[in-house]
Amino acid sequence: QVQLVESGGGLVQPGGSLRLSCLASGRTFGIYTMGWFRQAPGKEREFVGLVSRGGGTTYYSDSVKGRFIISRDYAKNTVYLQMNSLKPEDTAVYYCAASLQFGVTGSPAEFGSWGQGTQVTVSP
Secondary structure: EEEEEEEEOOEOOOOOEEEEEEEEEOOHHHHHEEEEEOOOOOOOOEEEEEEHHHHHHEOOOOOOOOOOOEEEEEEOOEEEEEEEEOOOHHOEEEEEEEEEEOOOOOOHEEEEEOOOOOEEEEEE
């Protein structure tokens, strides 16, 4: 079992930055890919980005590419989502997820463990 806890959400103005953290505990040795997803009210859960074991490979959705950066600190069992140049359309609950699979494409079904989510609101 893997437990994930997100933190760092909050209210930020458009153009601002925010960094989310995801602390993993439990059977973390089996995790290959860590991902971030988000869900806005009335919408389906949306893929944001992912990072592979060792942090060597990252992949982002087109909507956040160039603005968001995912990093992974193995020593701290933590994954970060640095969000820059935030827009009101980035407002959502952000979820951290873990997958034991290699070569995931970003489908939520590929991730077996999820955090409880943290709210990010981008508003003047």
